Amino acid sequence: MSLPIQVLLVEDNPGDARLTRIALEDGKMHINLSVVDDGVEAMAFLRKQTVYASAPHPDLILLDLNLPRKDGREVLAEIKADQVLKRIPVVILTTSQAEEDIIKAYNLCANCYISKPVDFDQFIKIVQSIEDFWFTIVKLPPE
Amino acid sequence: MELDSIVEQSRLTALQQYRILDSESERSFDDLVQLAAQICQAPIALINLIADDRQWFKAKVGLDLAEMPLDLGICVECLMSRETLVVPDTSANERWATNPLVKATPHVRFYAGVPLITPTGDAIGTLCVADLVPRQLTIDQISALEGLGRQVMTQLELRRNLSVLAQANIERKQVEADLQLQSLSHRLFTEITLKIRQSLQLNEILQITVREVQKLLSADRVLLFELQADGSGQVVQEAVLQPYPVSWGQNIVDPCFQQDYQEKYELGRISSITDIQTAPIQACHRQFLEQFEVKANLVVPVVCRDALWGLLIVHQCSRPRHWNNFETELLQQLANQIGIAITQSQLLEQETYQRKELIRSNAELEQFAYVASHDLQEPLRMVISYLQLLERRYKHQLDASADEFIDYAVEGAERMQTLIRDLLSFSRVSTWGQPFTDVDTEKVLQRAIANLQLAIQENEAVITHDPLPNVTADATQLTQLFQNLVGNALKFRQAEAPQIHIGVSDDNAEETTFYVRDRGIGIESQYHDRIFAIFQRLHSRSKYPGTGIGLALCKKIVERHGGRIWFESQPMQGTTFYFTLSRGIPI
Numbered sequence: 001m002s003l004p005i006q007v008l009l010v011e012d013n014p015g016d017a018r019l020t021r022i023a024l025e026d027g028k029m030h031i032n033l034s035v036v037d038d039g040v041e042a043m044a045f046l047r048k049q050t051v052y053a054s055a056p057h058p059d060l061i062l063l064d065l066n067l068p069r070k071d072g073r074e075v076l077a078e079i080k081a082d083q084v085l086k087r088i089p090v091v092i093l094t095t096s097q098a099e100e101d102i103i104k105a106y107n108l109c110a111n112c113y114i115s116k117p118v119d120f121d122q123f124i125k126i127v128q129s130i131e132d133f134w135f136t137i138v139k140l141p142p143e
Numbered sequence: 144m145e146l147d148s149i150v151e152q153s154r155l156t157a158l159q160q161y162r163i164l165d166s167e168s169e170r171s172f173d174d175l176v177q178l179a180a181q182i183c184q185a186p187i188a189l190i191n192l193i194a195d196d197r198q199w200f201k202a203k204v205g206l207d208l209a210e211m212p213l214d215l216g217i218c219v220e221c222l223m224s225r226e227t228l229v230v231p232d233t234s235a236n237e238r239w240a241t242n243p244l245v246k247a248t249p250h251v252r253f254y255a256g257v258p259l260i261t262p263t264g265d266a267i268g269t270l271c272v273a274d275l276v277p278r279q280l281t282i283d284q285i286s287a288l289e290g291l292g293r294q295v296m297t298q299l300e301l302r303r304n305l306s307v308l309a310q311a312n313i314e315r316k317q318v319e320a321d322l323q324l325q326s327l328s329h330r331l332f333t334e335i336t337l338k339i340r341q342s343l344q345l346n347e348i349l350q351i352t353v354r355e356v357q358k359l360l361s362a363d364r365v366l367l368f369e370l371q372a373d374g375s376g377q378v379v380q381e382a383v384l385q386p387y388p389v390s391w392g393q394n395i396v397d398p399c400f401q402q403d404y405q406e407k408y409e410l411g412r413i414s415s416i417t418d419i420q421t422a423p424i425q426a427c428h429r430q431f432l433e434q435f436e437v438k439a440n441l442v443v444p445v446v447c448r449d450a451l452w453g454l455l456i457v458h459q460c461s462r463p464r465h466w467n468n469f470e471t472e473l474l475q476q477l478a479n480q481i482g483i484a485i486t487q488s489q490l491l492e493q494e495t496y497q498r499k500e501l502i503r504s505n506a507e508l509e510q511f512a513y514v515a516s517h518d519l520q521e522p523l524r525m526v527i528s529y530l531q532l533l534e535r536r537y538k539h540q541l542d543a544s545a546d547e548f549i550d551y552a553v554e555g556a557e558r559m560q561t562l563i564r565d566l567l568s569f570s571r572v573s574t575w576g577q578p579f580t581d582v583d584t585e586k587v588l589q590r591a592i593a594n595l596q597l598a599i600q601e602n603e604a605v606i607t608h609d610p611l612p613n614v615t616a617d618a619t620q621l622t623q624l625f626q627n628l629v630g631n632a633l634k635f636r637q638a639e640a641p642q643i644h645i646g647v648s649d650d651n652a653e654e655t656t657f658y659v660r661d662r663g664i665g666i667e668s669q670y671h672d673r674i675f676a677i678f679q680r681l682h683s684r685s686k687y688p689g690t691g692i693g694l695a696l697c698k699k700i701v702e703r704h705g706g707r708i709w710f711e712s713q714p715m716q717g718t719t720f721y722f723t724l725s726r727g728i729p730i
Binding site: 013015016019022095116118119120121123 | 521529560
């Protein structure tokens with residue numbers, strides 16, 4: 001049995017976090033989901049600082065844009081400026097459909113940008129598509 | 144001696160017209176009496192004009208008197224008879240013997256006179272000769288005297304005509320001067336009125352007014368004084384000659400300008416002072432005027448919307464000055480014009496402010512609608528997602544009521560989602576609009592039809608259209624417009640399959656009129672006014688779902704393009720929606 005796939009979800013809305021977990025649980029892969037609820041926590045997790053000393057190195061990051069303390073754009077910029085972290089694919093998962101947010105995210109080297117659908121079924125479908133695409137189709141870099 | 148009163152009246156009026164009584168002696172008349180005396184070989188000769196109270200001599204020889212009482216005189220007899228009168232010996236006739244001129248100095252014994260009769264037939268006096276001894280005149284002498292009498296009359300006529308001409312000349316010059324002044328003031332009027340219409344720049348209008356009035360009236364200072372509620376005021380415009388002190392921009396409190404003065408000015412009082420040193424004004428007011436070296440002033444009120452706005456003031460500083468009626472009237476008329484200009488400017492200011500406020504509050508409202516509907520989506524997504532999760536996982540595990548409750552909750556949440564989405568697109572029409580470009584309307588319609596494909600198939604609808612011209616528009620919004628109108632035509636169908644036609648009813652140089660025609664249920668005429676208002680729905684939700692935003696959105700899109708939207712409808716026959724799009728670049 002292969003090692004579980006590590007996914008970090010940066011999301012301040014526990015309702016959304018729970019929905020993402022439900023969607024991933026229904027999926028076919030064995031995924032270990034870690035959740036942090038702001039940008040500062042996210043960077044600490046990725047750099048294994050403070051309480052995250054033994055945190056796993058994520059294979060994929062699901063990042064919301066509007067976060068407390070340090071927002072998603074800053075987190076994205078820091079990840080992509082980091083020699084090690086920049087190889088981790090970052091999927092922006094947000095409610096914003098604003099064109100400027102989309103452009104800015106890709107300018108900061110986001111790997112893809114997804115608007116959260118309102119409909120539950122759609123949401124489940126999208127999360128499972130993410131899973132399917134990134135873990136069965138895409139070839140990811142070795143840790 | 145009784146004079147016929149009517150004849151006498153006419154005679155005196157005629158005499159007056161010659162304006163000769165008490166005039167200086169004149170050579171031409173002196174020559175004529177001289178000639179009369181010589182021809183008749185008489186020591187005394189007179190041109191005697193008979194007034195209502197005396198006999199006055201225009202020219203005389205041999206007599207020192209300037210005039211004589213009326214009742215003394217053979218001349219009056221001659222005048223009344225209107226014929227030549229010769230009295231060879233006055234003492235031989237009892238009528239004349241007792242006459243003081245006969246009885247005493249100069250002891251006249253002989254008299255011959257001819258009446259002076261005007262061209263209109265009035266006898267106004269005589270030409271006469273007298274001697275101190277009785278005698279006769281030859282027929283030639285009498286005839287010469289009569290000729291001389293006519294000469295006197297001719298001279299009188301000549302003199303009168305000259306004086307009429309001179310008077311006419313004076314009057315003409317006065318009229319010319321008046322006309323010139325009138326044309327100047329008319330020009331000033333026209334200029335100021337034009338400025339009022341053209342510029343609405345109040346300061347410019349006021350500036351021109353004071354400058355032109357100063358020039359026209361040759362005044363030393365002209366100013367506009369705006370009154371405040373507390374009785375103080377400010378000089379808002381001024382035209383002043385060197386070296387007199389400038390009052391412009393000063394806040395002025397005249398302790399003498401009391402409340403009752405204000406009230407008088409409000410009622411249209413005009414104050415005109417020829418000389419402030421002698422005018423009956425209070426000492427403090429005089430002192431106040433002296434500060435500005437005022438010697439004479441003319442003050443008219445400027446009234447705006449029935450309230451005293453201020454005063455238009457003209458100062459003469461070099462000398463006292465009497466202000467004539469023309470100047471006073473001119474100033475008052477100009478003050479009226481200024482009042483109109485100020486009123487206009489106040490109204491414009493008010494209107495501009497209100498318009499800006501309206502634009503601002505509209506923009507704010509749109510921004511609010513956008514933010515509100517955008518931020519509402521997030522919690523709504525939670526509600527819908529978890530309701531759906533609940534439905535999925537726990538349906539049939541709770542009782543039937545619980546399932547029903549969940550259904551209602553899901554349905555309500557979904558409706559709210561549609562509402563928010565529509566509201567978002569409504570508020571985005573102006574805030575998120577794209578620039579206008581040349582748009583292929585057929586392509587736009589095809590896209591709208593493609594978006595409605597599912598509904599078209601479900602309704603088995605037939606959609607046809609005319610060739611459609613290109614327009615200048617926001618293609619995304621135009622798509623939305625067609626989509627909403629065609630969507631409505633599909634929704635409000637009758638039992639038979641919908642037939643929808645899109646066409647052009649008018650296409651001219653200025654605008655194109657499109658229409659979307661259906662054979663649906665139609666709209667009752669009582670709803671004609673309400674249908675384009677936001678959130679207006681004419682049907683129950685269970686029968687025809689919708690948020691009531693669709694047509695409001697259509698109207699907003701059309702209006703953003705500078706066009707109009709309306710419809711014609713017959714209940715149970717169908718509806719045709721029309722809208723226009725401007726041909727040029729919309730404003």
